[in-house]
Amino acid sequence: xxxxxxxxxxxxxxxxxxxxxxxxxxxxxxxxxxxxxxxxxxxxxxxxxxxxxxxxxxxxxxxxxxxxxxxxxxxxxxxxxxxxxxxxxxxxxxxxxxxxxxxxxxxxxxxxxxxxxxxxxxxxxxxxxxxxxxxxxxxxx
Amino acid sequence: xxxxxxxxxxxxxxxxxxxxxxxxxxxxxxxxxxxxxxxxxxxxxxxxxxxxxxxxxxxxxxxxxxxxxxxxxxxxxxxxxxxxxxxxxxxxxxxxxxxxxxxxxxxxxxxxxxxxxxxxxxxxxxxxxxxxxxxxxxxxxxxxxxxxxxxxxxxxxxxxxxxxxxxxxxxxxxxxxxxxxxxxxxxxxxxxxxxxxxxxxxxxxxxxxxxxxxxxxxxxxxxxxxxxxxxxxxxxxxxxxxxxxxx
Ligand code: SF4
Ligand code: FES
Numbered sequence: 001x002x003x004x005x006x007x008x009x010x011x012x013x014x015x016x017x018x019x020x021x022x023x024x025x026x027x028x029x030x031x032x033x034x035x036x037x038x039x040x041x042x043x044x045x046x047x048x049x050x051x052x053x054x055x056x057x058x059x060x061x062x063x064x065x066x067x068x069x070x071x072x073x074x075x076x077x078x079x080x081x082x083x084x085x086x087x088x089x090x091x092x093x094x095x096x097x098x099x100x101x102x103x104x105x106x107x108x109x110x111x112x113x114x115x116x117x118x119x120x121x122x123x124x125x126x127x128x129x130x131x132x133x134x135x136x137x138x139x140x141x
Numbered sequence: 142x143x144x145x146x147x148x149x150x151x152x153x154x155x156x157x158x159x160x161x162x163x164x165x166x167x168x169x170x171x172x173x174x175x176x177x178x179x180x181x182x183x184x185x186x187x188x189x190x191x192x193x194x195x196x197x198x199x200x201x202x203x204x205x206x207x208x209x210x211x212x213x214x215x216x217x218x219x220x221x222x223x224x225x226x227x228x229x230x231x232x233x234x235x236x237x238x239x240x241x242x243x244x245x246x247x248x249x250x251x252x253x254x255x256x257x258x259x260x261x262x263x264x265x266x267x268x269x270x271x272x273x274x275x276x277x278x279x280x281x282x283x284x285x286x287x288x289x290x291x292x293x294x295x296x297x298x299x300x301x302x303x304x305x306x307x308x309x310x311x312x313x314x315x316x317x318x319x320x321x322x323x324x325x326x327x328x329x330x331x332x333x334x335x336x337x338x339x340x341x342x343x344x345x346x347x348x349x350x351x352x353x354x355x356x357x358x359x360x361x362x363x364x365x366x367x368x369x370x371x372x373x374x375x376x377x378x379x380x381x382x383x384x385x386x387x388x
Contacts, residue, residue, distance in 0.1 A: 005157050015155035016238035016246060021304055028211060032301060035349045099348065103367035110279050 041092040048089055097122045144170040146221060147228035148179055153239050177205050177216040193243035200357060203291035207243050208232040213298035213355050234298035247294060253310045256336050257318035262329025280325040287320035287365060289358040296352035296362050302345055309345040312352035312362030319365040343369045
């Protein structure tokens, strides 16, 4: 017995139901929230890159411009904002490095390098570059 | 009276309703039962009109995937006791148009799967007299993980991109493309790359990673896609540096 109470229904013909995707679909699951958070940090990475370029640009325009740029960097609100930026960048970097072994599959003499080693390699490279930069900055000229 | 547990099932009977609704059933709680056993109990004893797919009852056929409390799972492999005290919410897999009750339409996946040529492609086939294609255990290990896919579509249900951008080829189809690309007997990687290196292929993936988390067979489709992206990028730079080489 078919009780055809849906007027849009044609007998023996599929009538699919497609749900509307809720705007806040990503709240449903922790993993989705983390994903959205990682995606949202991307513009801040772009900002950090632009900041570096602005610094180089200020340097190119001479000592006075560079001093003005440095003074701006030392303003209280700017310091606070860049402190927050550092945390955002660290989140982006750490989540990114942890994902690296998904894309990079290396073999040495026929044996696959374990994921943990790939991650460790990335952290080691990060540490090496950072140490070099710190050394450059503190040794003075 | 024996213990019981409440199951809330999403119903959709297109001849009667244009929006799905919820129906609640009380089923006996048996610690050795899977969610699928509870659905079978409903079908056999409470309501014969409930529709859903299943076959093997042992995590092999890939037909019993549903959302249980919002997570895509194989219902034949999900213990009722994992969801006590209930109620347990059972819905069809997200991302697929619902035909009826818990049954989603998988046609879109099947069409996409055929696009990635999921078979061994050869440029030239040596004569039979040359014998079979030999493969070492190491060569087998390269692709074996990807060959474990049972087309259960849990990864599609877990992937928000598939639902947001229905053109996306999706996790399992790409993992299965890799299954053949990484097979030492296959020569079709370049051909598959043409299909997969566009915006609806690997580049639609933003690496949410949930496909690999929910996969009951540890196929790691997310890994397959990221490896593919790396390979595509390397190919692209190679073709820039060595434009005369075979693309
Ligand atoms: S990759 Fe895993 S989750 Fe996706 S269809 Fe295959 S077995 Fe199912
Ligand atoms: S019934 Fe076959 S996988 Fe669950």
